[in-house]
Amino acid sequence: AQSVSQHNHHVILSEAASLELGCNYSYGGTVNLFWYVQYPGQHLQLLLKYFSGDPLVKGIKGFEAEFIKSKFSFNLRKPSVQWSDTAEYFCAVLSGSARQLTFGSGTQLTVLP
Amino acid sequence: DAGVTQSPTHLIKTRGQQVTLRCSPKSGHDTVSWYQQALGQGPQFIFQYYEEEERQRGNFPDRFSGHQFPNYSSELNVNALLLGDSALYLCASSLQGGPDTQYFGPGTRLTVL
Numbered sequence: 001a002q003s004v005s006q007h008n009h010h011v012i013l014s015e016a017a018s019l020e021l022g023c024n025y026s027y028g029g030t031v032n033l034f035w036y037v038q039y040p041g042q043h044l045q046l047l048l049k050y051f052s053g054d055p056l057v058k059g060i061k062g063f064e065a066e067f068i069k070s071k072f073s074f075n076l077r078k079p080s081v082q083w084s085d086t087a088e089y090f091c092a093v094l095s096g097s098a099r100q101l102t103f104g105s106g107t108q109l110t111v112l113p
Numbered sequence: 114d115a116g117v118t119q120s121p122t123h124l125i126k127t128r129g130q131q132v133t134l135r136c137s138p139k140s141g142h143d144t145v146s147w148y149q150q151a152l153g154q155g156p157q158f159i160f161q162y163y164e165e166e167e168r169q170r171g172n173f174p175d176r177f178s179g180h181q182f183p184n185y186s187s188e189l190n191v192n193a194l195l196l197g198d199s200a201l202y203l204c205a206s207s208l209q210g211g212p213d214t215q216y217f218g219p220g221t222r223l224t225v226l
Contacts, residue, residue, distance in 0.1 A: 004155075032213055044156075044203065044217040090155050094213050099169050100146065101205075101215060103155030 002027040002095045006104035013081050014112050021076040021107050023091030032094040033074040034101070035065055039087040047089070050074065061085070083113045115140055117206050117218035125224045126194050134189045134221045138206030144168075145187040146215060147179060148203040156203055162187050163209050191223075199225045 005024045013019060025031065035047040048059025055067040065076045074091060091104040118137045126132050138145050144163045148156035158171035162181035181187045185206075191198055201222050205215035 034214075036217070043219040046214060046216065049214060092155075099144075099161050099213070100158035100171060101148075101156070102158070103148075105153075105155045 002093055002102050004091055004093050004102050004104040006089075006091055006107050008107045009105070010108045010110070012110045012112065015083055016080045017111075019076070019078040019081045019085075019109070021089055021091075021109070023074045023076065023104060024072050025074070025091075025093045025095075025102075026072065027093065027095040029095060033065075033067060034092040034094070035059065035063070035074075035076050036090045036092060036103075037087050038090065038106075044090070047076070081109075081111045083111050085109060086111045117204055117216055119202075119204050119218040119221050121221060122219070123222045123224075125226065127226050128194055128196060130194050130225075131190065131192045132194060132223060134191075134202050134204075134223070135186065136189070136204030136206075136218060137186045138204075139216050142206035142208050142216070143185050144207045144209045145181060145185065146205045146207070147187070147189045148205065149173070150201040150203055150220070152200070159189070194225045196225050199223060 003026045007022045033050040036044045037047045050057045050067045058064045088106045088108050090106045092101040120135045146161040147159040150156040159173050160170040161168050165181045176192045178190045201220040203220045204218045207215045
C-alpha cells in the first residue's frame, strides 16, 4: 500500500520568509499528486495538483510544487509567506488504479506577523 | 455553483449508538468519497460510491456503511459507535472518468461520549 510522509509536523516562520514543506511518497508507478490546505475553521481546499507534464506546478496564492520522480518527492514552496498562510498543509497521492487519496499527516504552518 | 455540502455540522452521540451523516456533491460530480480525520492526523479513506455502488473501501470495519442516491448524494452510517470513532468526517466529490481531483466539504464533527 502506498504511504505519504510529511517530515515537518510544525513549521514556524516570520512573514516574508521562504517556505518549503517536504512530501515523500512510496509508490513506484504512475501517481497523481496533490497539496491541500486547511485554514483555521475552514474546509480542505485544493492548493495545487500534478497529473503529468511539467514537473513544476503552480497553484493558488503563489504556491508551487516540484515533482521529482527519482526522489519520490513533491515538495511545496512559496518564496515569501504571509500571515494569512497560517494553516495546515496536507500532501496527498492518488496512485495506480486506486480511486482513493492517501494523505500525509499534515504540516501545521504558523506565520508570525 | 454550490460546492460540497455536509450535514449536520456537529453531532454528539454515546457509545453503542448509531449515526447517519449526509453529503451532497459539487454540482456536476457523480462520485462521492468519505474520509475520517482524527485529531492531528491526515484524512483516512473510508469508501467511495459511484453509480450507487461502493467501488472501493479502505481499512474500516463493517460498522461503517454507506449509500448513494440517484441524485448522487450520499450517506455514511456508523453502527455501534466507539469512543475511537470521534473524528471529523469528510465527504469529497469528483467526476468519474475525469481528472481525479476531489473537492471536500466542511465535514461533520462527531463526538462519541
